[in-house]
Amino acid sequence: MNCDECSELLSAFMDSDLDENKASGVREHLAVCMDCAVLCEDFASIVEASQLGESAELLPPNSQALWCRINNLIESEVKPETSIEEPPIRRLWHLSFAQMAAGFVGIALVSSLLTIVGIKNYTQPAADDFTTRSASTQTTFEKLAGKLGLVETPQQARERRIREQMAAISYWNDRVQTRRVQWDRNVRDAFDRNLHEIDQAVTEYQQILEKDPQDELSGEMLDTAMSDKMTLLREFSDL
Amino acid sequence: MICIPYLGQKRASAIKTTILLLLSVVFFFGLTAVTASAQKKYSRNFDASRNVRLQLMNRTGTVTVEGWNRPQINITASLESPAANIQPQEIDGTIYINLVRDNQGRGEVGSVNFQIRVPYTAMVDIETRIGNLSVTNVSSGLVRAHISSEGDITLTNIGASNVAAENMIGDIFFDGEMQDGGNYRFSSVKGNINIRIPFNSSFKLVATAPSTRDISLGSFTNTSLNYLGDGRRVVGKFGEGSATLSVINQRGSIAFIRR
Numbered sequence: 001m002n003c004d005e006c007s008e009l010l011s012a013f014m015d016s017d018l019d020e021n022k023a024s025g026v027r028e029h030l031a032v033c034m035d036c037a038v039l040c041e042d043f044a045s046i047v048e049a050s051q052l053g054e055s056a057e058l059l060p061p062n063s064q065a066l067w068c069r070i071n072n073l074i075e076s077e078v079k080p081e082t083s084i085e086e087p088p089i090r091r092l093w094h095l096s097f098a099q100m101a102a103g104f105v106g107i108a109l110v111s112s113l114l115t116i117v118g119i120k121n122y123t124q125p126a127a128d129d130f131t132t133r134s135a136s137t138q139t140t141f142e143k144l145a146g147k148l149g150l151v152e153t154p155q156q157a158r159e160r161r162i163r164e165q166m167a168a169i170s171y172w173n174d175r176v177q178t179r180r181v182q183w184d185r186n187v188r189d190a191f192d193r194n195l196h197e198i199d200q201a202v203t204e205y206q207q208i209l210e211k212d213p214q215d216e217l218s219g220e221m222l223d224t225a226m227s228d229k230m231t232l233l234r235e236f237s238d239l
Numbered sequence: 240m241i242c243i244p245y246l247g248q249k250r251a252s253a254i255k256t257t258i259l260l261l262l263s264v265v266f267f268f269g270l271t272a273v274t275a276s277a278q279k280k281y282s283r284n285f286d287a288s289r290n291v292r293l294q295l296m297n298r299t300g301t302v303t304v305e306g307w308n309r310p311q312i313n314i315t316a317s318l319e320s321p322a323a324n325i326q327p328q329e330i331d332g333t334i335y336i337n338l339v340r341d342n343q344g345r346g347e348v349g350s351v352n353f354q355i356r357v358p359y360t361a362m363v364d365i366e367t368r369i370g371n372l373s374v375t376n377v378s379s380g381l382v383r384a385h386i387s388s389e390g391d392i393t394l395t396n397i398g399a400s401n402v403a404a405e406n407m408i409g410d411i412f413f414d415g416e417m418q419d420g421g422n423y424r425f426s427s428v429k430g431n432i433n434i435r436i437p438f439n440s441s442f443k444l445v446a447t448a449p450s451t452r453d454i455s456l457g458s459f460t461n462t463s464l465n466y467l468g469d470g471r472r473v474v475g476k477f478g479e480g481s482a483t484l485s486v487i488n489q490r491g492s493i494a495f496i497r498r
């Protein structure tokens with residue numbers, strides 16, 4: 001495989017979208033080509049940076065604009081009905097004053113409620129929740145958009161992120177395996193001890209999530225532990 | 240006739256003692272010489288401004304940084320055999336020492352133990368793959384200590400506005416004052432994290448110990464700090480909540496101590 005082919009496949013490789021033959025071809029090329037390895041490291045850095053902005057990532061890209069579009073769609077569906085059923089002006093006068101007043105009060109109440117709910121949903125999560133964006137802290141709009149498939153649900157985002165992390169871990173692990181023969185025994189032992197410890201933490205969170213997939217805290221900790229593992233592998237691959 | 244054997248025994252014993260003494264002396268000097276040849280020393284000084292930044296990446300070994308009242312950075316190191324290359328660089332007010340880069344591809348490299356003195360106001364960013372890190376008497380914009388694997392981190396008398404300490408296996412101890420608007424982040428996989436701060440500190444806290452659920456707030460317990468997730472996390476404010484404090488210990492404990 002040459003560098004052009006490798007750089008074309010690199011993104012898919014990081015997403016674990018390649019079949020095993022191509023993936024092993026990329027791995028072999030990365031092991032011998034420093035330029036492509038650096039490119040892959042940059043990819044991994046982006047993956048890592050995206051972790052920092054995870055809370056922002058869970059918000060729809062432009063929620064305000066998205067809401068306006070949905071609102072326009074709803075209005076465009078509602079308008080024809082109102083235009084069809086619009087009574088002639090003369091019929092309007094058939095309503096009594098009490099009926100009209102009740103109608104206006106009803107409309108005012110519904111619109112006020114909608115406004116309050118809208119404002120509440122658009123405000124940021126409370127200060128207590130500033131660390132996480134979980135299903136429990138999602139706004140109604142976000143939940144609705146998630147159900148419509150317009151944005152990722154927290155669980156989908158977590159699964160996607162784990163796939164990305166696994167791909168990066170596999171890459172760094174390959175590099176560590178080629179380097180570790182040069183390490184002295186103390187370094188090898190320390191590395192193995194630490195990797196074992198982090199693997200235990202990962203297993204622990206995975207077991208909790210198998211029993212309770214909604215446990216957001218374990219999901220968050222699994223993400224942290226996977227990042228820690230990636231960092232450990234990356235930093236030891238330099239030695 | 241009786242005295243001769245007696246005298247002979249005495250002389251033999253004296254000779255034995257002398258030989259043993261001589262052997263001990265030879266062994267002692269030999270051992271000292273071996274130790275001296277196995278350990279090399281490194282020393283260098285840099286003139287420094289108040290806002291100087293020290294950025295050090297060690298491979299294995301301890302790093303001790305101490306603030307002092309001089310516009311100078313003094314670096315001394317003892318190098319175990321086979322001795323590492325140390326090539327510090329000074330670029331735009333930052334002193335860079337990167338032993339990982341300077342010794343890449345060398346295979347086995349001995350540990351390097353650094354003893355560094357910096358101005359009180361210097362920014363300190365130190366890393367090692369394996370070994371202990373210690374920073375004392377620094378009140379600047381940044382103190383960062385990162386251990387890739389195992390080792391203890393000790394930060395004493397720190398007044399920095401941004402502090403980060405991360406390790407895998409080992410203890411983290413922070414003793415210092417939190418600045419308004421500052422960011423403080425402590426993270427470990429297995430060990431004890433102890434944070435010693437004044438009672439008049441003001442911070443927003445997220446402390447997570449998911450495995451042990453051992454989060455001790457001590458004197459800082461109040462109604463604004465709440466335990467969540469079956470005691471795995473504490474979230475809330477202490478005082479006005481000016482600074483941000485994040486503590487994660489995956490498989491260890493977290494404790495707050497009043498300074």
